[in-house]
Amino acid sequence: MRLLDMTITLLDGLTAVVGRMVSWLVLYMVVVTFANVVLRYMYGISNIAMIETVLYAFAVVMAATPGWTLQRNEHVRIDIFYGTQPPRTKAAIDLAGSLLLLFPVLWVIWSSAVPYVQRSWRLQETSSDVSGLPYVFALKGLILVFVMVLAVQGLAFALRNLRVLITGQGNTPAVPAGSGT
């Protein structure tokens, strides 16, 4: 049980660190898009590469946060039935869902994305836009990041629910201390 807890804590910590770091890109998106508005409308200067960095930042945020969202239980659920169940039933649903729905999906995305991304990396694929950023291969690589963050947190999520099933306790070491809001 100690080992189980340590594993969960480790995976949770990893998820939260990645999530918190990546979330500052939201501020980057706000500031750079605003700066672009000022430069474009006031001074007629427009920089496609700069605008594209916002797109890249958004892609990173989208791909790297779903695990964190799962950890904080903020993925949309339909609560009519789930919300009224005792902790053990909830844990059973979540464990079954992870094993039967989440992990197979991750596996399929991973196995179809690996050749897709490999091709792009081999070609060092660049933007179709002449003045755009030449890192499309990196952007495509984010699909694998998406699978990885969900796999890491999915494992923690499954273990956490397994723990609830075994011990019958609803209180889980879900969120490590000091993770903010």
Add this chain to the structure above:
Amino acid sequence: MIHEYLEIGLFLTAVALMMFGFPVAFTLAGTALAFALLGQWFGIFQFRQLNFLPQRIFGIMSNDVLIAAPLFIYMGLMLEKSRVAEDLLLTMTRLFGGLRGGLALSVVLVGMLMAASTGIVGATVVTMGLIALPVMLRQGYDPRLATGVICASGTLGQIIPPSIVLVFLGDILTYANQQANLKSGSTGTSVGVGDLFAGSLVPGLLLVAAYALYVVVLAWLRPSTAPAMLDDPDAPAISSRERWAMFWSGLVAPGALVIAVLGSILGGIATPTEAAAVGAIGATLLAGIRVAPGRDRRLMLVGVVAAIALMVMNGFFNLLLLRDDFSPLETAMLWLSFALLASVTLGIALSLWHVLRLGVLTSVVQSTARICGMIFAILVGASLFSLTFRGLGGEETVHNLLASLPGGLTGAMFFVMALMFLMGFFLDFLEIVFILVPIVGPTLILLGADPVWLGVMIAVNLQTSFLTPPFGFALFFLRGVAPPTVTTQQIYAGIIPFVAIQVLMLGVIAAFPGLATGLPNLLFR
């Protein structure tokens, strides 16, 4: 045979499995996977077709229309977490509270303003539920009216632009419209997020008017349900100077921000993404001004004035760089503009520092990031779902079904609207937008539906999905913050008249499509 109905089975199984409460995104994707395997087994689906999935996911990541969504979410969360939205509500209740039904009326108006600024249903309902509900109950309002008006007004964010739902809906309809044009071989008009924003403005305001009318009529017919506010003994006395300050910072400033953001989109000046960035920075400034101490606040106010001066200057002088025919006046103005810009930058930097110092900024960017993750997961799940659904022949099934209904477009539209309304009892807007609209959209447009009109109809319809028990998000949020004296039955009963207004409005827009299409035609076409 059973395998001829696999696509219908997929749809029904996905909806049924979602009811267990496992996150929707993964349920959608996992169910699709199981049916892809079944299809392979029956020999009607090539599992290899799922190799298109990475291309689809990449398409989501490189879709620059969606960038507007996190910026609007940031803006809304900033206004909510820095309590600017709360001030707005307090000011309104002071202004209108003395009238019969006045508190309910101010909830409707604040709902409208917050809808236009944030568009986040949960935040609006919770804020109003925490602040306005206790006041209304204390003043003797019927709990049913009080809760109903809060839930309904809180969901106005769905329909009043700029709304996040409309961003997604617009993106999907753009694609559906292209497909319909391809199939019919016509070069029909294109439609974008901006069109949808313009199209939903009039219906949204009509909805506000309808809510307000209902409140006024009810207060007039049955004064006991919505009495005028007596002086609240708990409220501290305020001087008229403070009252003015409240009026400015609580009402005029957020109102101006909303008008600036919306006006620049509808005026065709800025793209939704650009306007969203301006709104996000504006919200940060408002938040900074609200929380900062005296000297810094003055510097920020100077920054706001400088920003306004810059906009005015930009209208009168040519400040475009990268040319060499500057007149002396233009050169002077250019340097002046740099000075003003420095002041604006200082104001923004100070605001950011102060909201960071109080932990608001961290909380806002983190929540925004997690919401992005949530949306991305649903988008990925929905694309796996739609890949499988199409692979199993679902598109033809839906097309044949809709085309075979009596009454052409009217019949098909009625069917789709009824289906969405029913689905709204159990699912919320994200799932319906991402599952149903891509499937039915192209067919409806082919049958002759105007894409903007279709989008507005869907948006008004989906707004009810927040309000219909047992799973209306708004009811849920309000239940979470309402005092225990308010029963769940009262909340359910209170929402009925507003859902009725909603359905009525749907009928009105169906009968008069010009309400939705008039403004975009006027502005953009």
